[in-house]
Amino acid sequence: MNLEFENELAEIEARIAELSKLDSKEYPQLNKDLGSLRRKMKSLTKKIYDNLSPWDTVRIARHPDRPLFKDYIDGMCSEFIELHGDRRAGDDKALIGGFATIDKHRVMLIGMVKGRNVDEKVYHNFGMPNPEGYRKALRLMKLAEKYGLPIVCLVDTPAAYPGKEAEERGQAEAIARNLTEMANLEVPIVVVVTGEGGSGGALGIAVGDTILMLRYAVYSVIPPEGCAAILWRDAEMAPQAADALKITAESLLELGIIDDIIDEPPGGAHRDPETTIARTKDAIIAALQRLKRQSSNRLRDGRYNKFARMGRVKQTRS
Amino acid sequence: MNLEFENELAEIEARIAELSKLDSKEYPQLNKDLGSLRRKMKSLTKKIYDNLSPWDTVRIARHPDRPLFKDYIDGMCSEFIELHGDRRAGDDKALIGGFATIDKHRVMLIGMVKGRNVDEKVYHNFGMPNPEGYRKALRLMKLAEKYGLPIVCLVDTPAAYPGKEAEERGQAEAIARNLTEMANLEVPIVVVVTGEGGSGGALGIAVGDTILMLRYAVYSVIPPEGCAAILWRDAEMAPQAADALKITAESLLELGIIDDIIDEPPGGAHRDPETTIARTKDAIIAALQRLKRQSSNRLRDGRYNKFARMGRVKQTRS
């Protein structure tokens, strides 16, 4: 699938694919043409991706070929042992976690699972956790704390699921509880927003010491469509809302919400998942090494100060 | 309602009631006869209640007029503020709790509610808690710990509810969690078995520093009927099972399971709830005064040692 602002790229790609089938003996210009097409492809990719609008970025963050949590597990971890259940009501399929080994680091790895094909998507509820998901995540985080394991959370969710049973079982309380308890945890917490950072549903596992974001991930208080529907009274104004909401990694870095951006390969993560995942892994390892040196008190205080600083407003006598 | 071993008592009571309606002018013997009947009543009551079989005691513990948790709340507490909900799934109606003031002591008071009439009984699920009940109790106990309040638990339940949803929501886990967390609590825990101490369902709020029992309460690993059905292959053998199981307060005191017996008035708590409740209140106050002097570490260690001693078996080389 290609996004409409990638149409030109798709055409060139198709051209390259076509030419590649030809025999260079019958078509002496072949290699030269191919080379020129590839150069054009590269420069156009750069041009497009250097000039993405926030709304384009939303589209990339939701791209069906973008690497998903399971791709990161496979690509980053030499071992992953999924641990199920919230010990209360169920085992959420949209938010999972378990012991993982990343390089030399044993961690508790937690993240949202979206699923690739229709069956998977339905099974994983399109990556929208129910309260059981947040409660399982908290149980696993507390287990990590007991065992002295750092926590790594990969965030990629449109939202916490807005369902009837989710409300009945306390979606709000489940998220709020995580925000509160994560502030108290005595082990390092590394967060990476890899795709969609969907509001409270994302934040529910994103109270981290180091918060990273992929270049074309987004993180927003409300989906642009929802914001447009309310403030512009027209969901079609989502691109305008996306712009106003400042939801890109660059904006969030400027606003002091995230600590660093993980660069995506030219053309976005969906064009080169392997490199994306490798870079994510490197960034996580670097953060772990930094955070592991800190005492639990310093970690906790640092986390407090980090969030206390966000949106700090000084008193203005009027 | 009177139990069959009380038939003779009931007859005398009826006689007394009858005579009391007469005019002493027309019936000069009246006062003398009444006095003699009352003396007979008293000595017969003593005789019957001194010679109760364990099965009789079961019947008394289940007597419909026996004071229930709400009677104790009304009779013992100058204030009771019920606190609802487990913050997960529901608000159990069979197991409730809240802030209470007993004499000068502010405590967290927790207990099973059975209900008096049919509607109440159904509403309170006959005093059989679901997992939400145990989880609410634990939440309140942890709140008590945070606020430095002693915990008082009144036990009166046939059993934890053996229902489908109860299993699905983890009846076993809920009780087990309470047993584990109660061992860790840093505030005094006073337990009184006031009626039926029904197995794990009772124990789920009965891990106490001081464990008291009313004279005609029972506390058993299995209802005598159930035990009889299994070991005698005949539920009708419940009296034999009740005997074998040693479920009376006296037996439990001998076995080192409870710390003291709260005496019931002649003829049992159902004949004089007020006195029963007053004595229970006094016993709780005495226990609170004793326990409040202990440090949290000493309390916790004492509780550990108390339960570690129960059924201690020495190694025998054979």
Added chain:
Amino acid sequence: MGWFNRSAGKKQQNEIPEGLFAVCPRCKAHIYKDEYESAFKVCPKCNHHERLTAAERISLIIDDGTFREFNAGIKPNDPLEFRDAKGTYRQKADDAIAKTGLNEAVVTGSGDIHGIRATFAIMDFRFLGGSLASATGEKILLAAEHALRMKRALLIFSASGGARMHEGIVSLMQMAKTCAGIARLDRAGLPYISIMTDPTYGGVSASYATVGDINLAEPGALIGFAGRRVIEQTIKEKLPDDFQTAEYLLEHGFLDAIVNRSELKQYLHRILQYSLGKKV
């Protein structure tokens, strides 16, 4: 019950027509305005609890003359320099300030409840729908820090449609920020009592409002994570009438109690006596 007989509301709610009578927005009963105001806008017919302003709430709950507001000068920030179809957020905020006489959607300070001193954060729905934004979050965090420093209870009265989207991600982060303050109080063993009033939604219900040591609500208050319409659109079915009411939440285990407004001050006083056993 002195606090209860004083006439309180200085501001008129839009629902109440001028004249002798107020009209209950739920049951449409006509109520003598004096009676309505002195009952703190509770309908004597149907027990509807109308929304209160922060000032009314203070007068309802806090002992006369004991409230000391702090951080009143903190005003909305505009980290995104946000503008939508209808104009700038800055203008919108200025309008809200002018309309309500408040600088933000929450008033914080210290005061007494029948002589027990506590720290308060009281939301006012009139100010941009009681939305949580950077200045709101900042004031609440400062209130939590104040309670911690003074070793007192923190009481937060919530009334909010959720996060204020005009401050984007910065608003979202206030959820984590305020909860970090609650977490510190909890570690210190200090009581935090949350009182949810109509409405408490989204970023507020999913942060400090639902993690009280004790969660209270006023009768009939609507409390939830997602809005009713969003849920109905998602699940494609109609929700029950009592969905997300305080009564519904109580039944599902998320409230310690629903307390009538007329009893709320006394109730809080009673609870505070238990909660401060270790500290006072």
Added chain:
Amino acid sequence: MGWFNRSAGKKQQNEIPEGLFAVCPRCKAHIYKDEYESAFKVCPKCNHHERLTAAERISLIIDDGTFREFNAGIKPNDPLEFRDAKGTYRQKADDAIAKTGLNEAVVTGSGDIHGIRATFAIMDFRFLGGSLASATGEKILLAAEHALRMKRALLIFSASGGARMHEGIVSLMQMAKTCAGIARLDRAGLPYISIMTDPTYGGVSASYATVGDINLAEPGALIGFAGRRVIEQTIKEKLPDDFQTAEYLLEHGFLDAIVNRSELKQYLHRILQYSLGKKV
């Protein structure tokens, strides 16, 4: 996979007829007995996991020659001097001892899992239905204390119909007693891994078995608080076929994982490496 290819079971289960073949009690498949035994009684056709004795379990899980049993001499107590229609509990216990060669329904000791030393309590269902009584509880508490003293992980393999009613209230108290041991381990930050095997019910499921840091179960194991019949009698309806199976519990959130017997040792070894990060 050395532990896996050794022939293990010395005792024959009743279900397996003498001769060349064993019959799977679930799918009735005929399986070469050697194959069945070397697969630790897992049916190659339907993955049915037959109950194992404590000795078989030790040979399955613990490195050859490393198991050191302790408190083997602890035998059933008879605090109630219990007798029922069929005779005395003392006789029943003696018969169980004679039949199983065990002194109680649990074997405790220390041993290695691929070189990681841990403390074990392994229940044996053959001994009075794996029932929890004073000696069982005592041995489990001593195992927990051993793990605490040695700063090691505790692993408990449960297999039990519940509390042993012949010891009445003393049996019931073992639930609180064993959980107190688990609570101490937890406070010390030491791992406790619970492995539920078929069946785990009543006083065992409602105490140590379900409060593991990590709760595991074997496929198809039946795990519950009340028995199926009791529940059906209570609610007057038929329960689904998979009710109280390990798979059912996993779906309802109470198990971290279901692990095939052939992978269990390796799985435990992997988990222990995470759990001992802080301590070893």
